Amino acid sequence: MKPLKLLGLVMLVVLVGIQFIPSRTNQDKAVPPSDFMVVNGIPENIGHILRTSCYNCHSNNPNYPWYSRVQPVGWFLQSHVSKGKEELNFSEFGSYSIRKQKSKLSSMVSQIEKGEMPLSSYTFIHREARLSQENKKVLTDYLSALKDSL
Amino acid sequence: MKTTMILFFLALVSWGASAQHDHSRMGNSENSHSNMTPKMKEEPRVIPSITVKHSLIVTSILDNYLELKDALVDDNGKKAASSGKLLFDAIGKFDLSGQPAPKQKELKDILDDAKENAEHISESAGKIDHQREHFELLGGDIKDLIVITGADRTLYQLFCSMYNNNKGGKWLSASDKVKNPFFGDEKMKCGRVLVEIKVK
Incomplete structure (x- = not known):
């Protein structure tokens, strides 16, 4: 067998093989009582924006695309989401101290205003997650008011 | 005797006015402003103060917070x-x-x-804006901390109204001289003392 052909075969075996490595998915159907939207009684328009632009990386209830089941893409996504949830997990928001909730709301507002979030590497593929100027304003106004009310 | 009485009365009135002044500066009541006569507004501003107990437990926290603040004043993200x-x-x-x-x-x-x-802040050496965002939040934490634990030195809480799209930002300093950590060189002088935190 030619070396190139052998290399191709090995890569194919590896690629197929890694699909069978069990991976923990982040998906959890149940919305916990500590969820940001539950705790704060978030109106539907705000909830829709949050679910579309934030919850896929910052909650336990993401909507994963089909290719998240294909490795190594899935692993990459997984590590990304772990980091996102470590910074801010909307599903656990209600369990944060009021001080932490206020800090997180401040950070959310400035990250959105500065266009740092949602990540451009994410919106590049997920066009629907991009925030229009109008939605940015609606969302940041809402989050600022919520912070002041806590 | 009459003059003494008048002087005493005036002293009482001005004491009352300055106490009220303090009160409004603390942000407890906006209305007390309207009670002041225009003449009294022109008097030098009395800086409100709070007194906390003496404690060495926060020494290293305050040392490093103030180092961090100076690094941001110097626009030095790496040092921050x-x-x-x-x-x-x-x-x-x-x-x-x-x-x-x-x-x-x-x-x-x-x-x-x-x-x-x-x-x-420690993980964002290349993003000084991001460091400053967290530094602003941190200032509130440290102030609330020393109100409970006490401190080992006099501190000042300062406020610059221009920070964060004019939402304003607060920080702590060991000096009442304004050196702004949110803008660095750009707006070094933005700020005023909100409250002096004295140690008993």
């Missing part, structure tokens, strides 16, 4: 990151068990938040 790391470590070493039990929960919330903010 290393001070942030030292601050993170100092907060981690704070011994909660030595504090009164009813205050421990609140202190834990403050320390957790401060730690997270310090961590962000």
Whole structure:
């Protein structure tokens, strides 16, 4: 067998093989009582924006695309989401101290205003997650008011 | 005798006015402004103060916070990151068990938040804007901390109204001279003393 052909075969075996490595998915159907939207009684328009632009990386209830089941893409996504949830997990928001909730709301507002979030590497593929100027304003106004009310 | 009485009366009135002045500066009541006559508004501003007990428990936290503040005044993100790391470590070493039990929960919330903010600053050497965001949050944590624990030096809480799209930002300094950590060179002079934190 030619070396190139052998290399191709090995890569194919590896690629197929890694699909069978069990991976923990982040998906959890149940919305916990500590969820940001539950705790704060978030109106539907705000909830829709949050679910579309934030919850896929910052909650336990993401909507994963089909290719998240294909490795190594899935692993990459997984590590990304772990980091996102470590910074801010909307599903656990209600369990944060009021001080932490206020800090997180401040950070959310400035990250959105500065266009740092949602990540451009994410919106590049997920066009629907991009925030229009109008939605940015609606969302940041809402989050600022919520912070002041806590 | 009559003159003494008048002087005494005037002294009482002006004392009352300055006390009211303090009150409004603390942000407790906007209405008290309207009680002041125009003449009294022109008097030099009395800086409100609070007094906290003397304590050495926060020395390393304050040292590193102030180092961090100076690094941001100097627009030095790298230095801010290393001070942030030292601050993170100092907060981690704070011994909660030595504090009164009813205050421990609140202190834990403050320390957790401060730690997270310090961590962000330590990991964002190349993003000074991001460091400043967390530095602003951190200032609130440290102030609330020393109100409970006490401090080892006089501090000033300063306020610059221009920070964060005119939402304003606060910070702590060991000096009442304004050197703004949010803008660095750009708007070094933005700010005024909100409150002096004295040590008993």
